[in-house]
Amino acid sequence: MTHLTIGHLAERAGVATSAIRFYESKGLISSVRTTGNQRRYEQSTLRRIAFIRTAQRVGLTLEEIGAALATLPDGRTPTKSDWHRLSRAWRPRLDEQIERIERLRDRLDSCIGCGCLSLKTCALSNPDDEAGEWGTGAVFLEPQRRTAR
Amino acid sequence: MTHLTIGHLAERAGVATSAIRFYESKGLISSVRTTGNQRRYEQSTLRRIAFIRTAQRVGLTLEEIGAALATLPDGRTPTKSDWHRLSRAWRPRLDEQIERIERLRDRLDSCIGCGCLSLKTCALSNPDDEAGEWGTGAVFLEPQRRTAR
């Protein structure tokens, strides 16, 4: 069995079939069609979806993920070192996120001391480093967890 | 000047007037009306908005923030210790978030070592602690940063 139906792929990847079609519509994964127009996926799509889901947990948008996936060689199945290269790029991102939250936490601590929450004087409310913070991506997006899987 | 117009409030709080009306529609803040039906806000609303924005940065949804705000005494203006009580609750949340990202990062490290990203064998793809992770809220939601402020 070299090819997977969308149902099998969904089950094994732990995502809904609707999500798989959605990913495909966004160009994140691809399939071949049977004569009856049904999708069939290569085994390697499993890893591709694993990559997508993990990248989402790291905070990348599907668009960014698509861009990353687009850098994979298109003649052959990606190797470990291909995946390695992509996932290595997440590391600094996670480091940043941790730093940012730690900063917030530390400010919260001093703010709990003062109890102020004032707009002008409180460090918590004055995120001077905010400019560079937004745009780094969400760490965990909640909404889609309601029904998925 | 004990009362603020929505424009002044918006400017001083650093949010758009549309956001203020939106918060009010969600019951997060309140106003009195002039005879001409315009909103007027108390000074303390500034702090309330500071609380809202910071709580959002901590990862709370507006609904959760509303629930927290609802625990404030309704006869009087909240004191420092009121705000103190609420913001103290954020601390463990931030700690959790940090832990979660660190765990993800560490798994990523070991995964980079193996390069697998396999669904069955890779710790990264097998977030066994996921059940308790989702629902803690996003740390930084990106979308609304495009036009806000």
Place this chain on the structure above:
DNA sequence: GCCGAACCTCAACCTTCCTTCAAGTCCGTC
């Protein structure tokens, strides 16, 4: 008392990441 800036409401729209539905087709097993 006039004028422009600021305010009002309500509805529609935006983005991301999907899910759900309807109406119809295919696949594989008995």
Place this chain on the structure above:
DNA sequence: GACGGACTTGAAGGAAGGTTGAGGTTCGGC
């Protein structure tokens, strides 16, 4: 070859957190 479960497409819906616009009113300074 029939049956039921799995698959197809496209459009619509949904949640969060707002923004934008239209059409109209009010405020405050000169």
